[in-house]
Amino acid sequence: SVADTCAILKGLQSRYEEHHSLKYSKSAIEATAELANRYINDRFLPDKAIDVMDEVGASFRLAGKTGKTVGVRDVEQIVSKMARVPVNSKxxxxxxxxxxxxxxxxxxxxxxxxxxxxxxxxxxxxxxxxxxxxxxxxxxxxxxxxxxxxxxxxxxxxxxxxxxxxxxxxxxxxxxxxxxxxxxxxxxxxxxxxxxxxxxxxxxxxxxxxxxxxxxxxxxxxxxxxxxxxxxxxxxxxxxxxxxxxxxxxxxxxxxxxxxxxxxxxxxxxxxxxxxxxxxxxxxxxxxxxxxxxxxxFQPLQMDAVEKVVTKMIKELQTQLADKNVKISLTPGARKWLAVKGYEPAYGARPMRRLIMKEIGDVLTDEILFGKLNKGGTVRVGHNKKGMTFTYSN
The missing domain is CATH 3.40.50.300 (P-loop containing nucleotide triphosphate hydrolases)
Structure with missing residues (x-):
């Protein structure tokens, strides 16, 4: 059990502290037993907990942290590597x-x-x-x-x-x-x-x-x-x-x-x-x-949800444009038009990305390479009866 493993680790604590020239806090010992039991599935207690204890000490020694005290966070990082689980899932x-x-x-x-x-x-x-x-x-x-x-x-x-x-x-x-x-x-x-x-x-x-x-x-x-x-x-x-x-x-x-x-x-x-x-x-x-x-x-999307999808995809486009020092924004009319044209009941919102690339991405590509956004700038995307409109500023 985890309790028995904690007792075993405490019995081995002084030996490993002397071997690795460090100190294990009480909370680190308890975390070693608990996290090894929870996350490492290909071995058994107490062996896997002892392995974690040894690995933590070895990592401290390699990092030149002799004389330091091992904390819970240090144990989490080692368990993360051994169990291939992200650190922030502890x-x-x-x-x-x-x-x-x-x-x-x-x-x-x-x-x-x-x-x-x-x-x-x-x-x-x-x-x-x-x-x-x-x-x-x-x-x-x-x-x-x-x-x-x-x-x-x-x-x-x-x-x-x-x-x-x-x-x-x-x-x-x-x-x-x-x-x-x-x-x-x-x-x-x-x-x-x-x-x-x-x-x-x-x-x-x-x-x-x-x-x-x-x-x-x-x-x-x-x-x-x-x-x-x-x-x-x-x-x-x-x-x-x-x-x-x-x-x-x-x-x-x-x-x-x-x-x-x-x-x-x-x-x-x-x-x-x-x-x-x-x-x-x-x-x-x-x-x-x-x-x-x-x-x-999953129900078919309502129009308000589709408009939120448009906003999300425009934010993704903005992230790509940030490297070119270009900022983009949409008028409510343009967002509404993209939502209506980009959503099909048979295909959901999948056509939306293609529509945004065709109506907005292709225009901005030429402007970034050869035109008004060559050195960065801001573009406001709107819509009227003739189609999409683009207003540029520095």
Whole structure:
């Protein structure tokens, strides 16, 4: 246990202090046991905690910090390197991050507040220790039209939690032979010595948001793999090595059945409406649906949300222009026009980026290279009956 490990570390403390010529604070000893237990999954206590203690001392000695006192922050940095988990995902900072997670996601994902709320609740529940101990942090199916933020929620969730983001396009795993790439080819087949793409990715980064895009296109054998992951949080590759999925947030997306699902409210399986359940039953087997923590339906974007998407993309363009000392702003009329023209119900907001590059980016390119913005400046983008207007100033 962690308590027993703390006692062992305290017994070894004087020996390591003498060996590395430093001091370990009481809080550092406790953090060593706690963080090693929580984040290092390929070894056992007390060995992995002793390894952390030794690594911290060695890093101090190499950095010329002999005579100094080891603190919690020093332990966190070593655990971060050993477990491949970002430093700011440790206990203290993680708690602050979880408090702000809902607001942080809603700042960058627009028009999907209920979907974000459902995911955030599951993450908090797991971090509080109230989730199933043998299951992943969360297993979700994101359903809805294309271009409404399903993939972006997964990406931004990983960024907000400061953990790894891993995406697999399941259209690449439609054939039976392709499934072996996830866990590695069997002995005697080409690629046996290379390991599996999925198992290797999770072993490298145990704390991951795993996105399986367009899951309905995957071969049935993929679902057999996922049942094992959602049930026991482990997956064994062709070489017998186990990948631990306990700290993985598993997100699968589907566009199939979007027309039926988009009319329904967002919620967990028990609250799903008849039409949504009917659409899901056609697509996914009962044993798969029963293992999901939630089926979350993303609604088509409303115009106010689309305008926020325009603002977000213009800010991204501004970041690119900053290197050229160019500032850009939009009139409300230009923002409204881009929102109307850049959003299509069948494709969501995906055409928006292309429209902005065509109507604004291409014009600014010539001005930056050869014209009025060659030495930097400010541009105000508007719109009238003839099209986009550009007003330049130094």
């Amino acid at each position: 206990t203290s900072n993680e708690t602050k991050g979880l408090q702000k997670l809902d607001k942080q996601l809603k700042k960058v994902i627009f028009g999907q507040d209920e979907a974000i709320g459902a995911v955030v609740k599951a993450v908090k529940r797991s971090r509080a220790g109230l989730g199933h101990p043998l299951s992943p942090t969360g297993s979700f199916l994101f359903a809805g039209p294309t271009g409404v933020g399903k993939t972006e929620v997964a990406r931004q969730l990983a960024d907000a939690l400061s953990i790894n983001f891993e995406r697999f396009d399941m259209s690449e795993y439609m054939e039976k032979h392709a499934v072996a790439r996830l866990i590695g080819a069997p002995p005697g087949y080409i690629g046996f010595d290379q390991g599996g793409l999925l198992t290797d990715a999770i072993r490298r980064h145990p704390y991951t948001v795993l996105l399986l895009d367009e899951i309905e296109k995957a071969h049935p054998d993929v679902f057999s793999i996922l049942l094992q992951v959602m049930d026991h949080s482990t997956l064994t590759d062709n070489a017998g090595r186990r990948a631990d999925f306990r700290h993985v947030i598993l997100i699968m997306t589907t566009n199939a059945g979007a027309r039926e699902m988009s009319e329904q409210s967002i919620g967990f399986l028990g609250d799903s409406s008849g039409k949504e359940q009917k659409a899901l039953k056609k697509l996914f087997a009962p044993e798969f649906r029963n293992r999901l923590d939630g089926v979350i339906t």
